[in-house]
Each structure stands twice: as C-alpha cells, then as structure tokens.
Amino acid sequence: EKYNNAETSLAEEAQLRAYFQSDDVAPHLEHYKPMFIYFSQAQQEQYTKDVPLKPKRTKMYQWISVAAVAVLMLGFIVPQFMGPSEAEKQEALLVYNQTMEALSLVSIGMNEGKEQMSNLALVNEGIDQGAQQASMLGEFNTITNRILKNK
Structure with missing residues (x-):
C-alpha cells in the first residue's frame, strides 16, 4: 500500500523489486508480480535513435x-x-x-x-x-x- 501511495524510499522499492522477482512470493501477492517484472524490463530498455538537437x-x-x-x-x-x-x-x-x-x-x-x-x-x-x-x-x-x- 505504501508503494501504491508513493510513500516508499528508494531502498524499500529496491527490496520490493527483489522480492517480487524471486520465486517465493506469497500467494495473496502473486497478482503484483507481473507489474514489478514489467517495471524491471522497462528500466532496461534504451532508445537507440539519434535525437536532433536543433530542428532544421x-x-x-x-x-x-x-x-x-x-x-x-x-x-x-x-x-x-x-x-x-x-x-x-x-x-x-x-x-x-x-x-x-x-x-x-x-x-x-x-x-x-x-x-x-x-x-x-x-x-x-x-x-x-x-x-x-x-x-x-x-x-x-x-x-x-x-x-x-x-x-
């Protein structure tokens, strides 16, 4: 609940990501696991195209x-x-x-x-x-x- 209300610190968020990426997640919290997996994958994505700084x-x-x-x-x-x-x-x-x-x-x-x-x-x-x-x-x-x- 603290995570959804944006009341967690960065250390607590890292601990939550590690917990939900592990295999031993409690059954009543299982529905949050895909959300944290998506966040970790999205964090690794990079934009590879060049961004023009000055328009022509x-x-x-x-x-x-x-x-x-x-x-x-x-x-x-x-x-x-x-x-x-x-x-x-x-x-x-x-x-x-x-x-x-x-x-x-x-x-x-x-x-x-x-x-x-x-x-x-x-x-x-x-x-x-x-x-x-x-x-x-x-x-x-x-x-x-x-x-x-x-x-």
Whole structure:
C-alpha cells in the first residue's frame, strides 16, 4: 500500500523489486508480480535513435526575419533619398488647388439647385392649399344647392 501511495524510499522499492522477482512470493501477492517484472524490463530498455538537437526549420525562420528587417529598412530609407523633387511637389500642389476650385464650383451649383428645389416645394404647398380650398368650396356649393332646393 505504501508503494501504491508513493510513500516508499528508494531502498524499500529496491527490496520490493527483489522480492517480487524471486520465486517465493506469497500467494495473496502473486497478482503484483507481473507489474514489478514489467517495471524491471522497462528500466532496461534504451532508445537507440539519434535525437536532433536543433530542428532544421529554425534556419528558414531566421532568414525570414532577416528579410523582413531588410524590407522594413528599405521602406524607411528609400523614400528619403528617392522622394518627389520640388518640381513634382509644386505640380502636385497646383493640381490639388485646381481640383479644389472645380469641387467648389460643383458645390455652388448643388446649393443653387437645392434652393430651387425648396422654392418648388413652397409652390407645391401653395397648390395643395388651393386644391384643398377648392374642394371645400365645392362642398359649400353642394350644401348651398341642397338648402336652396329644399326651401
């Protein structure tokens, strides 16, 4: 029981292994004998294949990291030396200003169209009010005709 609970010392375990490997094991402990025989055989087994200490893929990952650092460095350094010239910057600024003027004109046209649409909405409201008053006048005429005919 002490052995199964891992409460034995190394000397006690060696004594147990020697007892169970002998031929005179008590009959009520006979079922433990195969377990101790297996442990002694497993202890003598050895792994004979070579274990590689460094995986082969490590070198590939190292080169990938070196390439990534090189690309980043080129990304920071090249634009400083090969950036746009002053003439190209001036031309880009001119094109930008022309684009802003064109967009401003389009915006003015859109605002004028918006004002005209609001004027049309006012006219539409006036027409709706006139149609409503005309229908009321029609109802008034119908009621008036009924009153006059009935008298």
